[in-house]
Amino acid sequence: MELTHDLKRSDFGSKDDLGSIMTESEAMQLLENWVENEKLVFHMKQVGHLMKVYALKKGYDEKEQHLWFVAGLLHDADWDKWPDEHCRKIIEELEARNQDPRVIKAIASHGPRFFGVQPESEMDKMLYAFDELSGLIHAYSLMRPQGYESMEIKGVKKRLKDKSFAAQVSREDIADASQRAGISLEELIQFVIDNQLRS
Ligand SMILES: [Fe+2]
Numbered sequence: 001m002e003l004t005h006d007l008k009r010s011d012f013g014s015k016d017d018l019g020s021i022m023t024e025s026e027a028m029q030l031l032e033n034w035v036e037n038e039k040l041v042f043h044m045k046q047v048g049h050l051m052k053v054y055a056l057k058k059g060y061d062e063k064e065q066h067l068w069f070v071a072g073l074l075h076d077a078d079w080d081k082w083p084d085e086h087c088r089k090i091i092e093e094l095e096a097r098n099q100d101p102r103v104i105k106a107i108a109s110h111g112p113r114f115f116g117v118q119p120e121s122e123m124d125k126m127l128y129a130f131d132e133l134s135g136l137i138h139a140y141s142l143m144r145p146q147g148y149e150s151m152e153i154k155g156v157k158k159r160l161k162d163k164s165f166a167a168q169v170s171r172e173d174i175a176d177a178s179q180r181a182g183i184s185l186e187e188l189i190q191f192v193i194d195n196q197l198r199s
């Protein structure tokens, strides 16, 4: 398959910037400047939240949790203004701002089929794993009168099988991401149901 947004790069950021990471309010400011689409902002907040909670549950320290959070929060920041240059724009912006190379690499590898960059670190893999799946589960919550309440794995799996539901969500990527993360789809779904940011 043709790589539509091939970054044609494999190195991101600089090792000198390890540990250099913007604050939450700086990241929110960037989103405010770049993203008008509120649904997209919400999607990024959901993914950022899932990333942070995952890192927390893994026992990582606050600095590491923040790293994961910022990667999730900014992963689609350029999609609204520059869809054809996704995710090159945000990568260049973060490099210009001397941000931690691990965050930049995670963002660069959140769509290996498109960007041609493989998720390698645990953070890379979890960003890829949460991205599409959290979108589908959110869409499912919106069609349920009770939202996320009493949502079950089997309901989500039914929506995954129904290709006409949230048709833009790639089932192929969800399965691929789960395999790469080494976490079963069921476990990922349950984690998203339990921890996803609501409304
Ligand atoms: Fe994306």
Ligand SMILES: [Fe+2]
Pocket: 043, 075, 076, 131, 132
């Ligand atoms: Fe996304």
